[in-house]
Amino acid sequence: MAKRFVRARPKRDRLPDLRERLNTGEIGAMKPFGRAMTKALENARFDPTSGEAVWIEEDYCSPPLTMERAKVLDDYFTDITVVEEDVDEAAGWHRIDDLPRLWEQALEEV
Template sequence: MEPFGRAMTTALENARFDPASGEAVWIEEDYCAPPLAMERAEVLDDYFTEITVVDEDIDEAAGWQQIDDLPGLWEQILDQT
């Protein structure tokens, strides 16, 4: 999936789970208008029913630091199965 496949894979592998909202959370650098347009069409809409893009002008590393304390999404899913 060019040009976004590697970035999206890395973002989703490191996704977090927000227990307060019950939502998956991740940081992804994106240049589409609207945001995540290509990713949604190719993959994301198959697995997520609602996607909210938080439009913040934030460095990617700083964004990951903001959600670093949340549990991993995939660990959460495995614990529930």
């Protein structure tokens, strides 16, 4: 199971729409990646130093995040970078655990 450590710059004016799509389950219903993407984005963090969202996502695409970008991510983020292609999930989340949650930070600023 491949886990990717991802950084991306949020399109802040688009985040309320993404939040709504997550809340309604629209993204979670997308096959085959919806459940994994929902989990990743629900738990995404915000790095105030860089202004980027960061998260760990399960992904099997080559190149990484191909389907996810086409269907969702490119609508809501720019500069999407897979920092690490095969990260231990628990260790990856631990690395960013002290950052504020994306949804608490970003939606307050919109």
